[in-house]
Amino acid sequence: MSRHTIALESPTPERAVEILRKSILGSRTSIIVGRCIVKYRGRAESFLGEGDRVIILKPDGSLLVHKASKREPVNWNPPGSIHRVYLKEGKVIVESIRRRPRETIFIELSEVYFVGSFKLIDEECIMITGTEKDVVDIIFRSPEVIEKGFKPLYREMSTKYGKIDIFGVDEKGRAVVIEVKRRKADLSSVSQLLRYVESVRESTNSPVRGILVAPDCSASARLFLKSHNLEFRKVMFK
Amino acid sequence: MSRHTIALESPTPERAVEILRKSILGSRTSIIVGRCIVKYRGRAESFLGEGDRVIILKPDGSLLVHKASKREPVNWNPPGSIHRVYLKEGKVIVESIRRRPRETIFIELSEVYFVGSFKLIDEECIMITGTEKDVVDIIFRSPEVIEKGFKPLYREMSTKYGKIDIFGVDEKGRAVVIEVKRRKADLSSVSQLLRYVESVRESTNSPVRGILVAPDCSASARLFLKSHNLEFRKVMFK
Numbered sequence: 141m142s143r144h145t146i147a148l149e150s151p152t153p154e155r156a157v158e159i160l161r162k163s164i165l166g167s168r169t170s171i172i173v174g175r176c177i178v179k180y181r182g183r184a185e186s187f188l189g190e191g192d193r194v195i196i197l198k199p200d201g202s203l204l205v206h207k208a209s210k211r212e213p214v215n216w217n218p219p220g221s222i223h224r225v226y227l228k229e230g231k232v233i234v235e236s237i238r239r240r241p242r243e244t245i246f247i248e249l250s251e252v253y254f255v256g257s258f259k260l261i262d263e264e265c266i267m268i269t270g271t272e273k274d275v276v277d278i279i280f281r282s283p284e285v286i287e288k289g290f291k292p293l294y295r296e297m298s299t300k301y302g303k304i305d306i307f308g309v310d311e312k313g314r315a316v317v318i319e320v321k322r323r324k325a326d327l328s329s330v331s332q333l334l335r336y337v338e339s340v341r342e343s344t345n346s347p348v349r350g351i352l353v354a355p356d357c358s359a360s361a362r363l364f365l366k367s368h369n370l371e372f373r374k375v376m377f378k
Numbered sequence: 379m380s381r382h383t384i385a386l387e388s389p390t391p392e393r394a395v396e397i398l399r400k401s402i403l404g405s406r407t408s409i410i411v412g413r414c415i416v417k418y419r420g421r422a423e424s425f426l427g428e429g430d431r432v433i434i435l436k437p438d439g440s441l442l443v444h445k446a447s448k449r450e451p452v453n454w455n456p457p458g459s460i461h462r463v464y465l466k467e468g469k470v471i472v473e474s475i476r477r478r479p480r481e482t483i484f485i486e487l488s489e490v491y492f493v494g495s496f497k498l499i500d501e502e503c504i505m506i507t508g509t510e511k512d513v514v515d516i517i518f519r520s521p522e523v524i525e526k527g528f529k530p531l532y533r534e535m536s537t538k539y540g541k542i543d544i545f546g547v548d549e550k551g552r553a554v555v556i557e558v559k560r561r562k563a564d565l566s567s568v569s570q571l572l573r574y575v576e577s578v579r580e581s582t583n584s585p586v587r588g589i590l591v592a593p594d595c596s597a598s599a600r601l602f603l604k605s606h607n608l609e610f611r612k613v614m615f616k
Binding site: 142147148149153168171173180182183184185186187188189190191192193194196198200202204206207208209210211212214215216218219253254256258259260261263264265266267268269270271273275277278281282283284286289291293294309313 | 385386387407409411416420421422423424425427428429430431432434436437439440442444446447448449450453454455458475479490492496497498499500501502503504505506507508509511512516519520521526529531532544547553583592601608
């Protein structure tokens with residue numbers, strides 16, 4: 141396979157399966173456009189009737205099924221899922237299996253309009269320019285700047301000690317309090333974060349994480365963070 | 379253009395622009411795979427250096443930029459954004475402009491590996507099977523079952539009146555309380571929802587929406603919902 145691309149229009153099911161298997165083995169990103177049904181089975185089950193969709197299989201195990209509208213995929217599995225592609229009664233089947241919790245997405249393609257396999261080279265991460273408030277906006281748009289699975293919920297959340305820049309939840313559903321500093325963070329930045337975290341801890345009875353986001357952090361601030369189990373996230377600013 | 383697909387490997391920049399413009403005009407879904415930089419400008423600015431990515435332009439105006447890893451797009455604009463594609467110094471430029479708030483994504487492709495244009499026909503929506511708890515799981519995976527932009531945050535959130543099935547926020551950041559019924563909803567279902575909504579209203583000082591999710595709803599329950607400004611969302615169950 142060439143590095144860049146294998147793109148096939150209206151492949152036979154056999155050829156589609158062959159391309160997709162090689163793509164998965166070769167840690168490539170696969171794109172399928174076709175007419176399909178999608179079954180999801182986790183604790184519940186869902187069924188999406190036949191329609192044309194774009195399916196993306198990423199080499200990290202994520203799977204996305206996109207309709208022709210909306211930002212969100214109509215179905216998906218997270219990174220770490222296992223992809224299987226095979227023929228069943230002459231149709232291409234794409235299966236994505238998440239282990240824990242067990243969740244399976246089963247896609248049966250009645251027609252494949254297109255299959256592509258791409259080796260995508262990408263080492264870059266986002267650089268941000270702006271005031272602290274602006275940076276908060278960016279984190280809302282690109283939560284992966286903080287970490288995988290982070291969901292920002294409120295900005296400027298009032299507490300008795302002042303306003304929290306970002307309040308959100310992590311992948312495991314734990315509350316996350318974020319304080320953003322445009323400059324090198326110091327002891328007073330950590331104190332501020334700690335006040336917010338403690339205020340949220342008081343009002344909930346659940347675990348609360350605190351993350352200080354800044355381009356850099358002084359050594360004493362780092363120690364102070366560590367002693368209170370708070371986290372530091374270096375975010376690159378231009 | 380044929381209904382199904384135009385898929386081009388390594389098109390010239392001129393040809394890529396031509397295909398993409400026709401695709402946008404024809405309300406088709408465009409897929410681009412290529413090496414690009416991505417600039418975002420809203421209140422803040424962000425810059426993503428050169429790398430290989432998958433770009434999807436949907437006919438509803440959504441734009442997604444995906445890296446080869448993670449579930450979330452690295453950048454995106456919501457439905458309603460305007461797509462522009464043009465040549466600049468021999469390079470393909472894809473621009474997505476959101477009007478309010480003004481947010482622009484500017485993608486400059488130094489290499490285009492693939493361009494595809496697809497007319498996707500899809501009238502189907504998700505059908506759910508499972509217990510109420512299971513249905514809650516599905517809503518967490520496919521929040522568009524409720525509405526565009528809905529973000530579910532907590533399940534089984536305790537209030538003094540009992541447990542809220544789903545607590546989340548809508549596109550505008552307003553709190554949303556959801557009660558799920560597997561069967562036809564009646565007056566007592568609405569009372570239950572109303573208690574939860576009032577309990578959340580008391581503890582926040584912000585607007586709270588209440589949504590009853592069920593396959594059907596009695597006429598009296600509908601009136602009761604309406605009189606308290608609560609909403610009903612029909613969710614199809616198999």
